[in-house]
Amino acid sequence: MNLFDIIYDGQAQYLQRAEEMVAKVVAEKGKETPVKFPGTAYALPCIYAITGKKITNVGELEDALALAKEKIHRTNYLQDALDAGTASAMLAEIIEAVKYVYDELPYAGRHVEDLNTTDVRYLGHITDAEVRNFGVPLVTDDIPGVAVIIGEAKDAETLAGIVKDYQGKGLLTFMVGKVIDQAIEQKIKMGIDLRVIPLGYEIESVIHVVSVAIRASLIFGATPPGDFLAHRTYTKNRVKAFVNVFGPWDNKIIAAGAAAIELGFPAVTETFINEVPTLLLHQPDNSKVVATSLEARNIKIKVTEIDCPVAVSSAFEGERVRKDTMFAEFGGNKTECWELVTTGDVAEMEDHKITVVGPDIDDAMFEGKDVVRLPMGVVVKVGGKAMQKDFETVLERRIHYFTNYIEGAMHVGQRNIAWIRLTKEAFEKGFRLRHIGEVLYAKMRSDFDKVVDKCEVTIYTNAEDVKRLGEELVKPIYAERDERMGALTDESVDEFYTCLLCQSFAPSHVCVVTPERLGLCGAVSWLDAKATKELDPTGPNQPIVKGEAIDERLGRWDSVNEVVARDSQGAVEAVTLYSILEDPMTSCGCFECICGIMPEANGVIIVNREFGDTSPVGMTFGELASMTGGGVQTPGFMGHGRFLIGSKKFMSAEGGLQRIVWMPKELKDDVAERLNKAVKEMTGIENFADMVCDETIASDSEAVLEFLESKGHPALAMDPIM
Ligand code: SF4
Ligand code: NI
Ligand code: NI
Known part of the structure; x- marks a missing residue:
């Protein structure tokens, strides 16, 4: 079979399975039954991006099948073969969607609470929040690329070596097929947080990583659904993904590979295949597959040599x-634990001096103890001609x-x-406190090379030093910084x-x-931006010389507008800094x-990314978030950092912090101290956070209003917000 026939045959197999599954689900569940992946505002994301159609119920799956079939033309033209790849992706998404009709969680991995254990089998669909x-x-x-590993490697050790290599380089790795079992056998640490993500055993589950790339285009790129060429351009230029196929491939895998290639993701196979230069590559030597893949996608890895017995990777x-x-614990309310960066005099410093003052974790006194517990004080002293005191906190x-x-x-x-906590495994591999110093030293020198010419690290672990220095050295410095920061407006x-x-x-x-x-x-x-400008003068942070405001209340400056218009290539001509409307x-x-407006409460609600439930405006974080993003201006919605809740400039044009009527409890507790302080200073109201509703009190509009009234929430008496 030639390559095109292989792709067409693989695509035909997807079609057959998709048709059977759709016929079955129509017969068994009826056309009105909803179809959806959990935690996404983009329906079946790939089909949505490719065709512009949101598939929401079983009946519409038949339409989706028809749309996929429109892409199928069996000719000898390359574009038709690639279209068959795209059709395969659509069909795979249909197949996966049917699985979610029958079972809310068809992928058992989602039942496992602790994703950092090797119990994670497979995860399936990735939510918008995770994307x-x-x-x-x-x-x-920090994530330099995305690897998609499919099939079964020669042996588990080889597979583990490759996955660990990607993990050690910070890449995001998705796995499909028996490689998952091989990784489990080798005790690879897996989970979304560890950047090694088992998707599923069947090849169709590969659609869940395609869906991640496509949603990057929908979410961050604001690429219009239905404009597949624009999505392809986006993924090709901006998502640095590639595919590795181990073991003998079958036609379905190659059809999926064609879909990947169409998105700009090269595929590398272990078993012989007729190569397509730069797109489909054959690399039989397992020890070279990482290098071949990184090169194919032009991914460059910055290596920092660190003297440390365990891996150091983002x-x-x-x-x-x-x-x-x-194995060992420092701080966490049980012992004192602090850290400090100070500036030293370069002339007097000795670069790479690492000192541990006090017992290390292998000290004889810990023999027979369950856990090593010590106080810790870490002083990182940096020096350099371009170093500024302001950068210390950064x-x-x-x-x-x-x-x-x-x-x-x-x-x-x-x-x-x-x-800080350290594992038994790290200890057994020879990790000691000195290595914390080695890591801090190496990273400070490499990440801040423009300002740090010399760096010394001292780690104190005896109670007396930690306490004394904590009082005499550290506290006064923190206090001085806080004062400076407070005055920075x-x-x-x-x-x-x-x-x-x-x-x-x-x-x-x-x-x-x-x-x-x-x-x-x-x-x-x-301050981070200011420091980055120093470190990387032509980099992403450039100063805007403020000048006079055109409108102080809204936070409107000519200078800001000019720079925003220039840097958005004209897409956005004017922004205000203090208004959501x-x-x-x-x-x-x-x-x-x-943050979004809740009109009936005359205020705003704020939802953080970690919160999964529906907010009082009837939308989840993901749904609210999909209203904005991609560099588009959407009055009434504003994305922001947690720390902004506590800033006196938080939508101050519309009345500021006292407009906040609802937040998830975790977020509220996290920001309460700063929020209370700022509101007190602005309005005299004490303990404002207690007036803000949360999901443990109420989440439906009426009950939220009742609560706000019972507390005399200030927003209710303010001018209408809209
Ligand atoms: Fe992106 Fe803005 Fe954060 Fe910069 S400050 S990394 S542009 S969100
Ligand atoms: Ni961003
Ligand atoms: Ni860690």
Whole structure:
């Protein structure tokens, strides 16, 4: 069979199965039965993007079949063969959708609460919130690429080596087929948080990763549904995915490969196939498959040499360390634990000096103990000609990420509420406290090379030092910084900053970052932007010289408008910084929270990405989020960072923080302290957070209103919001 016949045959097999399954589900469930994947606002996302049609019930699956068939023309033209790939993708999505009609959770992995164990078998459909979670790491190149592994490798060790290699490089890896069992056998750490995602055993489940790429285009790119060429251009240019096929392939796998190629994702097979240059490649040597794949997609990995016995990769950032696997613990309310970055005098510093003062985790005193518990103080001293005091907090916050990158280490919190856990496995591999210093040293030097010429790390573990230095050295520095930060307002600075990082996925989106309004992903503060400008002068953060405001209430500046118009290539001509209704700032898609108006309460609700239920306006986070994003202005909806809840500039044009009437409890508790303080200073109202409703009190409109009335919520007495 030639390559085209292989693709057509694979496509015919999908068609047959899809037709049988649709006929069956029509007969057994009736045409009115709803069809949907969980947690998405985009119906069957691939079919929606390709055709513009939202398939919502069993009857419409018949229409979807007809749409797929329109793509099928058996000729010897390459484009027709690729169209057969696209048809196969649509048919696979239909097949998967039918599975979800019969069973709300056809993929057992979703029943497993703890995704960080090897019990995770397969996960199936990925929700919109999960796709959005990938937004920031993808734009920062923290996730440099996406690997899709299909089939069965020669042996489990080989497979494990390849998956670990991708994981160690920070890639996102999806698996389909027996490779999943091989990874389980080799105890690969899996789960969405660990960037190794088993989808399912049947080839059709590969559609769930195609759906991730397509939704990146719908969500971040605001690409119109139905304009498949635009979606293909988007995925080809912006989603750095590729496919690896292990073991003997069958025709269905190759038809799926054709679908991938049509989206711009090259496929590499282990078993011989007639190659198509740059698109379909044959690589029989397993030790070269990673290099071949990265090269095919032009993915460049920055390597930092680190002296450490366990892997250090951003893929391990989400790893949890639970009690049963824990070896040592620092902080977490049991002992004191703090961390500090200070600036030293370069002339007096000794680069790469790493010191542990006090007992290490292998100290004799811990013999026979269940768990090693120690206080910890970490001082990272940096020096360099371009280093500025203001950057200390920026570097210090990175300690959290860098420590988390260590396989077998968990870091929570910051400053003097830091909390670190290490696993038994890491200890057995030879990990000691010095290695925390090695990791911090190496990452500070490589990530902040423009400002850090020398770096020293000292780790204190004896109670006396930790306590004394905590009081004498650390606290006064925190206090001084807090004071400076408190005085930092939009009025007190001459420059705001742009952030264009998300343009790699949302080409017309521009964030304007000010001292009182951080980037909507929550990851870029004004100081971060300022530091990034220093580190990377032509990079994503550029100053906007503020000048006079045209309208102070709305937060309208000529300077801001000019820069936004320029950097969005004319897509957006004017934004305000303090209004949700008049020319609000655009969103990319990776916002932590979405704020929307609840007209009957004369206020707004805020929903964070982690919250899965329906909000009082009748929409979930995903549904609210789909109203905006992709660099489009949508008055009445605003994506923003958690930290904005507590800023006096939070939609201040419409009355500000006191308009907030509802938030999920977890979010409310998280922001309560800053929120209460800001509202008190602005209005004199005490404990404002207690007046804000949450899902444990009420989520339906009427009951929310009753609650607000009982509390005398200020929004009820304010001018009409619309
Ligand atoms: Fe993206 Fe804005 Fe965050 Fe920059 S600040 S990474 S543009 S969301
Ligand atoms: Ni970790
Ligand atoms: Ni973004």
